[in-house]
Amino acid sequence: MDNFDFFSPTEFVFGKGRENEVGKYVRKHGGTKVLIHYGSGSAVKSGLVDRVKASLKSEGIDFIELGGVKPNPRDTLVYTGIDECRSNGVDFILAVGGGSCIDSAKGIACGVPYEGDFWDFYSGKAVVSKALPIGTILTIAAAGSEGSGASVVTQESTMLKRDTGSDLLRPVFSILNPELTCTLPAFQTGCGATDIMAHIFERYFTNTREVEVTDRLCEALLLTMIKETPRVIADPYNYEARANIMWAGTVAHNDIVGVGRSQDWNSHGIEHELSGLYDVAHGAGLAVVMPSWMEFVMSHDVMRFARMATRVFGCQMNFDHPEVTAKEGIYAFRSFLKSIGMPINFESLGAKASDIPTLVHNLGLNGGKTGGFVSLSEEDVASILQIAVDAK
Amino acid sequence: MDNFDFFSPTEFVFGKGRENEVGKYVRKHGGTKVLIHYGSGSAVKSGLVDRVKASLKSEGIDFIELGGVKPNPRDTLVYTGIDECRSNGVDFILAVGGGSCIDSAKGIACGVPYEGDFWDFYSGKAVVSKALPIGTILTIAAAGSEGSGASVVTQESTMLKRDTGSDLLRPVFSILNPELTCTLPAFQTGCGATDIMAHIFERYFTNTREVEVTDRLCEALLLTMIKETPRVIADPYNYEARANIMWAGTVAHNDIVGVGRSQDWNSHGIEHELSGLYDVAHGAGLAVVMPSWMEFVMSHDVMRFARMATRVFGCQMNFDHPEVTAKEGIYAFRSFLKSIGMPINFESLGAKASDIPTLVHNLGLNGGKTGGFVSLSEEDVASILQIAVDAK
Numbered sequence: 045m046d047n048f049d050f051f052s053p054t055e056f057v058f059g060k061g062r063e064n065e066v067g068k069y070v071r072k073h074g075g076t077k078v079l080i081h082y083g084s085g086s087a088v089k090s091g092l093v094d095r096v097k098a099s100l101k102s103e104g105i106d107f108i109e110l111g112g113v114k115p116n117p118r119d120t121l122v123y124t125g126i127d128e129c130r131s132n133g134v135d136f137i138l139a140v141g142g143g144s145c146i147d148s149a150k151g152i153a154c155g156v157p158y159e160g161d162f163w164d165f166y167s168g169k170a171v172v173s174k175a176l177p178i179g180t181i182l183t184i185a186a187a188g189s190e191g192s193g194a195s196v197v198t199q200e201s202t203m204l205k206r207d208t209g210s211d212l213l214r215p216v217f218s219i220l221n222p223e224l225t226c227t228l229p230a231f232q233t234g235c236g237a238t239d240i241m242a243h244i245f246e247r248y249f250t251n252t253r254e255v256e257v258t259d260r261l262c263e264a265l266l267l268t269m270i271k272e273t274p275r276v277i278a279d280p281y282n283y284e285a286r287a288n289i290m291w292a293g294t295v296a297h298n299d300i301v302g303v304g305r306s307q308d309w310n311s312h313g314i315e316h317e318l319s320g321l322y323d324v325a326h327g328a329g330l331a332v333v334m335p336s337w338m339e340f341v342m343s344h345d346v347m348r349f350a351r352m353a354t355r356v357f358g359c360q361m362n363f364d365h366p367e368v369t370a371k372e373g374i375y376a377f378r379s380f381l382k383s384i385g386m387p388i389n390f391e392s393l394g395a396k397a398s399d400i401p402t403l404v405h406n407l408g409l410n411g412g413k414t415g416g417f418v419s420l421s422e423e424d425v426a427s428i429l430q431i432a433v434d435a436k
Numbered sequence: 437m438d439n440f441d442f443f444s445p446t447e448f449v450f451g452k453g454r455e456n457e458v459g460k461y462v463r464k465h466g467g468t469k470v471l472i473h474y475g476s477g478s479a480v481k482s483g484l485v486d487r488v489k490a491s492l493k494s495e496g497i498d499f500i501e502l503g504g505v506k507p508n509p510r511d512t513l514v515y516t517g518i519d520e521c522r523s524n525g526v527d528f529i530l531a532v533g534g535g536s537c538i539d540s541a542k543g544i545a546c547g548v549p550y551e552g553d554f555w556d557f558y559s560g561k562a563v564v565s566k567a568l569p570i571g572t573i574l575t576i577a578a579a580g581s582e583g584s585g586a587s588v589v590t591q592e593s594t595m596l597k598r599d600t601g602s603d604l605l606r607p608v609f610s611i612l613n614p615e616l617t618c619t620l621p622a623f624q625t626g627c628g629a630t631d632i633m634a635h636i637f638e639r640y641f642t643n644t645r646e647v648e649v650t651d652r653l654c655e656a657l658l659l660t661m662i663k664e665t666p667r668v669i670a671d672p673y674n675y676e677a678r679a680n681i682m683w684a685g686t687v688a689h690n691d692i693v694g695v696g697r698s699q700d701w702n703s704h705g706i707e708h709e710l711s712g713l714y715d716v717a718h719g720a721g722l723a724v725v726m727p728s729w730m731e732f733v734m735s736h737d738v739m740r741f742a743r744m745a746t747r748v749f750g751c752q753m754n755f756d757h758p759e760v761t762a763k764e765g766i767y768a769f770r771s772f773l774k775s776i777g778m779p780i781n782f783e784s785l786g787a788k789a790s791d792i793p794t795l796v797h798n799l800g801l802n803g804g805k806t807g808g809f810v811s812l813s814e815e816d817v818a819s820i821l822q823i824a825v826d827a828k
Contacts, residue, residue: 045451045614045676045683046451047451047452047454048450049448051445052444053444055441056440057441058440058696059437059438059439059440059696222437254677255680256660257660257664257680257683258683260656260657261653261656261657264649264656265652267652268649272648272649285646287437287646288437288646288647291437291650295649295692300692303683304683
């Protein structure tokens, strides 16, 4: 196990009706003037934003609003948010929505106290050293942004997706009410589940030896997702299944299951180019990329894939030919994704094989490699995408 | 799943040599005058306390010392610590040791700013509303106190063990270096492992339905303990196994695997009377009490015990007679405890069957019941202890 620091100071407020307590938590964490940040309308239409306002008012907390966050959130709205916060003396950002909304809020939170362009944090030019406190009310179990210090934003002018991270961007509180996720359509529910599973797999495939505790914790979360996701696809108002998925999604990404081990974020990196170019849902892109990546890298550590196959997908171990079991596990994963309504190849995603060179180029490797479980050259990425073209 | 709040703001600093950074972390968390609190000498003899002092000095941080914490830490030393802190203007408590040391430090931390008797927090007369910040350097993987807000202290005059809890008692940082646990004798290592497993089981046996995610996380930690504990008993200097156990011990008790579900702490409660009366190691007492408690309550939820048997101990499920599988799981647990050198009955613990009435009386039920997975009357507790007398 590698040395590590783990710091997850977010206060998680979980369960039915908890969003009605938001005013109390904003006050506790020092907010006096709040930006309520949300998406394209469902949080308003459902009455959620009204309940949030009522709770803030009951605590005497002032607020302004900024809606319009799109999936794959754009830098343009972040700039607007930064201006609004500055001119209104906002001291607390409250994101009401899914991962895109929270990521956009994080962009605003680090941008407000920064003299330069907030994009510097995403382009790698600067490191976050100050940020407004962020609270969240989560409406989609997927991104894990409610418990993480990470944020991904898309630059509108180039459609490039870039990310940043800092403990200063971990929300001070996150309110998780599984009821709020019950109205989510099956496709988005499936995308969220895929994103959660990808966050676990990106940690699971490691070159660090002797990390049984985090291996087992990863497997525990994957087993939960495999049990609960089909239940919510079949029965969207199943509160208990929604609750298990929601907590699994948070634990999957606050890094408690990923500490002390090398990780691999190449499936996420490659997917960002897909959703950047086609504006498809991140989870759908991951469903296409991740099993293809697995096929490509499997030979690097057959026993780890055999472990996944047997412990997570219940395959029989083939002790004579572990690679058979390893492959069965990958196929089982792809079958699972199909069963929850995910696309599993370029065609069903709406991507084009002829764009592979563009996708590879946009990754910005410039002839170099991207590190991880297996270091990937541009040619390797093209091979993975070709597997994703051919997948059935 | 039940509604819950989860807040674990402790900064965990994990790995080889990390104790040498302690000065930096004390400074980060605002400490200027530190009480270094430790046990009966091994932390001094090993040179650990000297390394701690050197690190504090290098940051220009002043300190005083108070050693002498015993296993099952006493109120008498807590009173001394409170006096010392007040007369020296201490603003930060640094525990260097195991759970007893950290629990004693927590008693001091809440006692210093309190005008009344600190024991009020343990006797249930008062609730902690203020405490000095606590940092820890852990030397035994067991109690989980390094990540929890709980503390157990023994009143010297009565030998009664009582506990308190508050988020204010969660350490602001905890340094976990598995190397520091390598010199621990096999018996104490086994006691620590038993305590960790008990913390998981006390959460695992719940009456809350539909808590797959926390069930699976509990099982993940138990499987880790079953794999890694025999390795460190056989090979005390196995860093990797020590590291896995150490992180499992922390995650087992900061409550991330216990949220949203009813818990049962009766085995701990009953054990506290054993270690209170005989001054035996807490983990050894748990090894005697916990499987006996399991036998007594098994019929309350046979399928949960069958789940434990199959998923944790690898028993074959008997679908015709699940109770057979359930019993096999309990026997497997007791066999495991025996294999790691734990006592499993009154005789091997050094307890006397004739003391059962005293032990039951000390629990303070006064003819009432203690709640949990199964509510227990005084007669029930006596039956559990009788099972523990007869266990083989």
